Amino acid sequence: MRKNPDSPIRQPLAVIGVTILTIWILIAIFAPLIAPSNPIAQNYGQLLPPNSHNWFGTDSVGRDVLSRVIYGARITLPLSMMLVILAMLVGTVIGAIAGYFGGWIDAALMRFTDVVLAFPGIILAMAVAAALGAELRNAVFAVVLVAWPTYARLVRGLILSSKNADYVTSSRLLGASTTRALFVDLRPNISGPVFVLAALEAGNGMLLLSGLSFLGLGARPPSAEWGAMVSAGANNFDKWWLAVFPGLAILTAVLAFNFLGDALRDILDPRTAKALRE
Amino acid sequence: TSSSAASGRVLVIDSEFNHKTLDPQREFEDGGNMMDRAIYDTLLTFKGNDASKPVPSIALSYNSNADSTVYTFHLRKAARFSDGTPLTSADVVYSYGRLKNIQGNPSSLMAGLTATAPDKYTVIITADQPDTAVPVKVAGPEFGIVNSKMVAAHGGYALVGADTKDKAENFLNTTSAGSGPYMLSKFSLTTEVDLIANPKYWGKQPAYSKIVIRNVTQAVQALDVQKGVANIALDLSPKQTDSLSGVNVTAGVSTTVWFLYSNANPTISSVTSDPNFQSAVRYALNYSDLTAFAGKGSIQAAGIIPSAFQGSLKPADATKQNIALAKADLAKTAYKGEPIGLRYWGGGAWEGISFDDFATVISSQLAAVGINLKLEPTPVGDALTTYRNGTDTMGLWFWGPDWPDSSNYSQNFGPGKKVGLRAGWAASAAPEITKLINAVAIESDPKKRAAQYRQFQLDLNANSPFIPLIQSPAILVSTKSVIGIATNPIWKVNLTELK
Amino acid sequence: MKDLLARRSSSEKSGGLRGNSLSTFVIRRIAIGILLMLGITLISFSVTQLVPGDPAALNLGQSAMSDPTIVAAWRAKYGLDKPVPEQYIIYIDHLLHGDLGLSQQSRRPVSSDLAEYFPATLELATIAIFFSLIFGLLFGVIAAITRNRWPDQIIRFVTLTGVSVPTFWLSLVFFYLFYFKLSWFPSNGRLDPGTDAPSTITGMYTFDALFHGQFNLCWQAFRHLMLPAIVLAIYTIAVLTRFTRASILEILHNDYVRAARAKGLPESHVIRRHVLRPALLSIVTVAGVAFGNLLAGSVLVENVFSWPGIGQYAYRSSIGLDLPGIMGVSIVVAGIFIVMNLLVDIAYRFIDPSLRHG
Amino acid sequence: MTLLEVRDLSVQLQTKTGFATAVDRLSFTVNEGEILGIAGESGSGKTMTALTLLGLLPQHAKVSGSAKFNGQELIGLSSKEWQKFRGAQIAMVFQDPMTSLHPMLSIKAQMTEHMVTHLGISQQQALVDAEELLADVRIPDPKKALNSYAGQFSGGMRQRICIAMALACKPKLLLADEPSTALDVTVQAGILTLLNRLRKEHQLSIIFITHDLGVLSSITNKLLVLYAGREAESGSTSTILQLPRHPYTQGLLDSLPQPDSNEKLLKSIAGFPPELGKQPIGCAFAERCKFAAATCSGDELLPTYLADSHKFICAVDPFAGLSINQVRP
Amino acid sequence: MNQAQPILQLNNVSVTYKRADRTKITAVSGVDLTLNRGEILGLVGESGCGKSTLGKAAVGILPTSAGEITFNGKAVAPLNSSVRSRELLKLQLIFQDPYSSLNPRRKIGDQLIDGLLNSGVNAEEARESSAKLLERVGLSRTTLTKYTHQFSGGQRQRIAIARALTLQPEVIIADEPISALDASAQAQVANLLVELVQELGMSMIFISHDLSVVRQISDRTAVMYLGKMVEVANTLEIWDDPRHPYTKALIKAIPRPDGKGSMPLELPGDVPDPRLPPSGCRFHPRCPVAIAECSVMEPKMAPAADRWSSCLLNNELRKVGS
């Protein structure tokens, strides 16, 4: 008996997630209008604690931290999106090829995926980012490099599990080529989980990216990237406002993605949700 | 493992480690200098924050010939190594030979010098060319005197070929083979170095029986010293110190000179090699804002030679901001506002000054006269590579002296010299300056030398790729219990002087 | 949490476990592990070839760099003067002899560097996984039992926050609060300044001190461990909580749980025997992977806490373009990860009777 | 003697759109040693009725009415009190033997855990008893079976183990929810034979739930036909199967393959049962009933009582007064 | 049955599965079966005896390891990566599970028109004819724009049937199409299939483990045991006069809803592991009338006869065998 009566869709989280994300996106778009001052204007004064003029205080070269956090959204959000899309594309293509062709192609691709997965992610990303040179572009590349296997695994799994599904066989019996059957029948089954995974991964990607920036392997000052801003704060513990506000910015943005992804996963039917968890 | 430290006072120092070894003939960073200074004695040394007047240490006296090519040192007879062996001229010759032949980072200090020992307590240093810097050089911890028998017994080698045959580094990282007031009791490149008082020290016992030097980030240093967990914090910047409470702040000016260069090689950039452009940059900068940015203790670098050394320029000689002049000079160039790359050590900081922040400040100042910089923060390895290859259009760097003498600058910042080449400044570029450099090298009269150094710097300020910016502040933060603390550009702080 | 599980390679899924005898299974898994290790060396080697900068420039001083014979000698010492494929083959050859090369930064064998730093990370990760398991299981069980009621909602919110918080930032915040402001925990480092480490057995100070009966020292080491371990554990606690909740709920849906209830067993008995036991099985597998992740994930935490572990070592190696160092860390961490997976799979076979008898 | 007396039992379940009535004012009794069959299409509330009698309804379900077991009211018991009944007095066998045994616990553990709890006997004693029970349900080599796991048995064997497990604490009432539906006919016959024998030997009362009237015919004394959560007809098995009065019972019987018919087609009931929560007022079957009249949608339909406690609820009663041959030619 | 014209023929067909642990199972071994034009053939047997395997092999989903299958005289090519040939599109399968045979994430309409689009019909026409088919199976045309989760098991099975019918097949193999349904839905779906077969002039193999349904709707009945065919005959003959002891046991196990309280008869023992089939007659370990010979001699079928059973005790077979 297939009944799924008690899985009320917990929408509130999704709503919160979407709301926070929307706010951040609006902030990013309208940063020049919202920010109280130029994020790179300096006054060489002291590091000022939050005050009525600089709500989030100022940094070591006298820039307004609030304005920098606001402008930071223009760096972090688009990059996280880009990173997720790239990882999703690469992973999906590789997973699809592996799942579709099977045999030695599958074996080879999956071994390769396994190797990347067995590689400690942050260490690989760190090594790649350092080797290519500390630049945001390279950090994004490094994160994509460690992020794609998750998608490849998911997509391959989904294809394999539905490749022999009765409804695919039915399509084949009705004269569909393997490719068409897989494309028409599996695309809708794959896109849902992949997008949910993307929502969940966006948060992880953002964390990894800002982590690299924190270590000085990603964005570099004067860029107002949040991770880099936290690292500036890390040099001045007493000036807590330097690290706290950009850190909260990262936290809320990642949280929004995770809320969204988590709620979406619940909406998916249990079987694909399980595939996602694995 | 060490004996218990319970018998005496313990001093805890927070430092951002940069030593790579404690083998005195290999060590080249100031963090290691501080430790080696406490473990190894040198013929001469410096007192307090003065790094220009050598005073007696193992050598009670010395003299030189008229053209500064032969120096004779007379050693004290009471000096003993920590194992009790007497220190003799043979140990000095061995150590210096080792320094020269290992061909490690500091071996260039021995270039052109030869040490000999006519008797047990006399050492003669002969220079191929006149070298007035020998007394200050031998005060450097690289010239630390090691127990030659002990080191030789543990793989040490001091003759030609030592670069492959010397195997004593690891030994020297675990055991002290020196005659200084402290001995090494724990070694690490990353966590903690412990020194304990040398019970057989030939001089007066130091005030602390144990010194713990821990690798701690700047930010944490500020917390530790306030909580009294550490007695001294070595790496705080002026901005980090202004909100500290309950601590002593010893501020001085360091001998580190920060400078900007604008590549003089036309094949690298037709813009930056234009003297008018270089001049525009020079006058566009607001030097008082730069020192304000660097914080208390920092001063404008009037010339490339830091204020502590012979022949340094007076503040009055320093370049002053002149926007009109800068704009006029810029107008004479073909520059159209295209972005000019400025390379620096991304994420790097030195003496509390962050490269990133510094570059940000400079770029916004230059932007005011219409010079548009493209900041190129680069990991230190890559940045050093392109810097040393002379391929960067502009660069922001600092120079700390290899030995505390003005000759270190004239020998590096001239046309065709090491740093000159990095800035694309060919040997043929400025014949008068080259002539001046050659003259000062053999001048033995200190007064005349000083005048020549000043002229050298004025020439650089008038026409060279180099733009001296600031001397960074030297700050030591300590708990109230620490007495006798002084900043020193060679070894940050002389541990043996602390009370 | 999917990325945790994703790191379990496909061949390790339980499907592949059935049928074969234990020895063929173990042999096959070891063979795959070796293959993976080879892949790891290849990838890390390729990464180090990306480097545009000059490692020699970084590791030699300014004046030494200007002397071409010194530079050439340095390159020869690290084998950098040979063609790339040959460098790789030489590396593998050395690796097979247990030689990970010389670190260009510390100028010591990478293996002795790792031997020094690895125990610190291992100790940190061990305590962290310990915290994670205790709290992850506890919260997970509570959340599952109170499904969709307020305790579950709170736990859900907290764990989502836990997986969203940037570790490096949390480290800063915790350190400032709990060390500086509240003085609950000691400052950086593994021991108080000037304290001598217990003589080495495992290199993990708490265990070594305990072994030597130095209880004060053990306590001191533990206090130093606590704060970084807590920060490090937070992500894993969150992940394990969510995973535990999900697996328990999945099991609660099974008919056999209803059947157990229908037998009139006390609810606590049903949860313990019929639900937790199978749930533990899957949690064990995740915990194994999580442990591997903790080892690697310590990079950011170690950086803030100046913890002298392999995370710091990896970071310094990356920054300093120390190729042997990077490769050494990667190979060791990946190797542990692969071994962990192998152990988990074997453990799985032992724990699950239906696999043993099936 | 009456063992179980159910009066006006209703169950409401939470759905996305609110509470919906899954079981609607059911009343029935089960005497000692009697087998009551509950029949009905999928979704008619059979399982919910059984679960109510064990207090195992989904969390948010609302129950009203009364169910007296040996004179003791079951509805409203606390979970502690339920535990005393479950397994000990009332036991249940579930539909799918493949999923109702725990895959990771040995048969031994699953057989004995509730014996120890309910009977207060030692583990050793429980093991001895368990072996006997397995032999009783005809499991070959019971000793070996005790040390095995569910995965090592076929579906029929598992169902026998489930039955042995249900009987371990000598309950008075056994709820069998489609215990043979998932099995082959040959195996099903074995299970039916077994239950029939156990009923006689243990003086067991059974509520046997299935949609297969054939199965009910062979094993039950009494029958309760449900439609959309409501009673359609009840009475003794032979009466109902031979002379059903409710058009739904009639339809169900007709839709079974007829052993002697030469007709190619089966006689099916047109249409589909109403969804949960969408049962119409009046007769829920009216929209599929070929005899439906205006009176069928009256709000309170009264049951008709016949001899032999035969009862049905139909406003039209199209088969009134007909003989068996006329109803089922 | 006057002059039977075979449309689907299976000659000596075996199908082997490879398990993950590399052991082999011969799920169907040496089966001969003929489906005649316009006929409904019932295929019955206990769970795991190979009914589905046979059905899937017959339409080409599973490759055979021996024997041959012909449809309309042409060999049925196993399904590989290329598109199925046009003739084979007339041979369709309906799956047992109405939940897995439709894609939960695609609109029903899109799934229905697939087959038509593949064979070149334009989308408009395809939609129209799909709507008609839906109406024929008793569902409204609004079904086209819905998803499967909005339907009950019986309704889904109707949709699956409609889907299989889009290309006007000549032969339908229905793999337990009604087992997952309850009594009244079973009758509805079985009726629907019979009506459609008659209306559209199709032939059908109706796989079921419920002998009583098969008895009512099929013309001939084939009984399988552990991968082998044990008896094939006209349905009424089999019902009235089963010759194989296994067929007899199957019939006796059917409960009768006559209200007389008669117990069905049990067939003791389980179906053996197909990896290690018993020697001789595969049924002998469970056979109530087995004799010593049964465990060594494998009974042979007489494929030519229109009524055959493979039992050593069967007189006719003995005659053929001796």
Ligand SMILES: Nc1ncnc2c1ncn2[C@@H]1O[C@H](COP(=O)(O)OP(=O)(O)OP(=O)(O)O)[C@@H](O)[C@H]1O
């Ligand atoms: N946990 C639940 N929450 C809400 N509704 C439920 C739940 N379980 C079952 N239902 C619904 O309650 C109604 C009665 O279900 P029940 O399981 O009693 O039917 P049944 O007669 O046993 O059917 P079947 O023959 O399919 O087992 C159905 O409509 C079903 O969808």
Ligand SMILES: Nc1ncnc2c1ncn2[C@@H]1O[C@H](COP(=O)(O)OP(=O)(O)OP(=O)(O)O)[C@@H](O)[C@H]1O
């Ligand atoms: N994909 C497969 N791989 C391995 N063995 C299989 C596979 N599918 C079926 N089998 C085995 O082949 C045998 C026949 O299976 P099949 O599904 O044909 O039986 P069936 O008669 O259709 O049974 P049911 O009535 O349960 O549907 C069984 O023993 C089964 O375990």
Ligand SMILES: [Mg+2]
């Ligand atoms: Mg039910």
Ligand SMILES: [Mg+2]
């Ligand atoms: Mg089947």
